[in-house]
Amino acid sequence: MAMMKGISPTIVTFNSLIYGFCKTRKLSDARKWFNNIKMQGLVPTVVTYTTLMNAFCEEGNLEATFELLEEMEASSVQATRVTYTVVMKRLCKQGKLEESTWVLRNMIAKGLLPDQTSYNALIQRFCKARYMKRAFQLHDEMLLHNLQPNHITYNILINGLCVYGDLKDADKLFSSLKDQNVRLSKVAYTTLVKAHCAKGDVRKAMVLFNQMNEMGFEISIRDYSAVINRLCKRDLVDDAKLFLQLMLVDGISLDQQICSVMLHSFDQIGDFSSRFQLYALMIKCGFNPG
Template identity: 30%
Template sequence: MREADIYPNVITYNSLIAGASNRSLFSRCFDLFDEMTMLGIPPDVWSYNTLMHCFFKLKEPEEAKRVLREKIMPKLSPCSTTFNTMFNGLCKNGYTSDALKLFRSLKQNGFIPQLITYNILIDGLCKSGRLRAARRVLKELEESNLEPNASTYTTVMKYCFRAGKFEEGIEVFYEMKNKGYTYDAFSYCTVSSAFAKTGRLEEAHKCYELMIEKGIELDIVCYNILVNMYCIQGRWEEVYNLLNEIEQAGLKCDEYTHTTLIDGLCRAGNVDGALKHLRYMDTLGFDSNLVAYNCMVDRLCKAGYINKALRIFDTMDIRDSITYTSLVHNLCEERRFLKASQVLLVCLKQGMKVFRPTQRVVVKGLHSSGLYSEARKLQSKIRLAKILRS
């Protein structure tokens, strides 16, 4: 450009800064910004929008707020992207209260939010566990001239279900459905899974009938939920029909399909069938069958086959904190506190965590069994592990 006597302007630098930001080259962004101002090119609102985004990415929300307060508001005309960048950055940095307060203040001063603004706030509030506040913002959205989309409702549903508020999540689904809003396969899958988890299998099945009526193609996630429902009901012929249907649809069963089958077989008391399927799963070449093994260990323990569970545990190449917590908990249920403490010690040695209530049960169980020396040794190891993690 310089060789051709073409001089860069604010658009040139904004493009360079945005490109550097997209590649997380934040120090380069600041260098370009400084270079632009040194050349006498005044930054515009888009320059500062990107600068705020960089500060949020660097976990410096106070600096981003300072840019809005001192650079944009007094001298420039902020656009919707300015405020959406601020809301998104505040929420992702854990400042949802500040984002909501700013939103209220701006609305009082004539700011007209877009759908993306509401979705950013709803997502941020849900992620921070503030479901009631998220529902209030959703209600405001419904009362505005804007129309919530599938993403809006699905976000609220998903976090209601994660928080164990199944009825509230299902209520959001019906609200979405009754108002005629667009919903997708993920929405149906989310609510069907919630119905299944609360034992409302007939309603879960109706969701799938609705999906088929709407012409929505089932993917492997949908099929996995159906497989799980049929396993819970013990409808094994339909389970295997579904597996054939998956194959005919050109899909491939994933590790969760097989894990669901293993769990269902264990629940039905067919432990040998579950073990056989676990061995078959090992031949399929998945990156990890950890979820299936964890499920098998837990189900064997609960079915009273704790020694079989221990043998499978010993063969596992990969274990996580869930593996250890489940086994330790089940050993305590059988009052095998010494074995539980040995498993817990191995877990601590490998730098993994077992939930504190489970740790306390083991220590208390050792005391009640008169194994005071083992209890003291375990308590010492727990304290040491805690210090090393801090």
């Protein structure tokens, strides 16, 4: 080390080394340099602990993570919101709901208010675990802390209700937010459109599509493709054809995937007239129908 040349390393030097080893997943080396800090008469900082905890969390070594957190608190090194958020987000990704919630509570107890990112990570994990009631309790907790949920929060909740809950509840939440003039993102709309198509409620899907246009959202080929695929899977070929026509009216060009799905669906129901029309349109657009 630099000490051999008469230059004593600083904590910044150690932090840089530890970060480098953590980034390359050499955690045993990172831990060795961490232990060397005290041997050099230096004190680990919040950056030192946070870097190591993040790495151990990412590796799935929760025991080492919480040992470092306890050591940090015992050493009177003040954890920051970033420290807790880093750990909590990693735990959420691993589906560790109990541990994630504990970190959130510990964070609040120390006077560190979680931000939207922290809450969103936990809300999303509860939705995926199908604990919708708990997810909404966290949403309400955000409001109690005067922390305004953002469009990502509502995207997560609407998606959770569509996939794991009740579509009627998703519609109610969507309508309630619109009544409150909450600006929802395109994701909220497309999530509901897909859910209604999957249920076969084409009328509602069309209403949402029109609302997206009115809101000024750009509707892409992927949005149309997702709807057409879902309708064809439910054998609602006439409705899929309607969306295909709407897509062309909107000036969106055909793509091979949509054409293949529609051709197959026309074959399934014996609609050879529509098949021929689409076939001719594909040739006109330069596609090879195969």
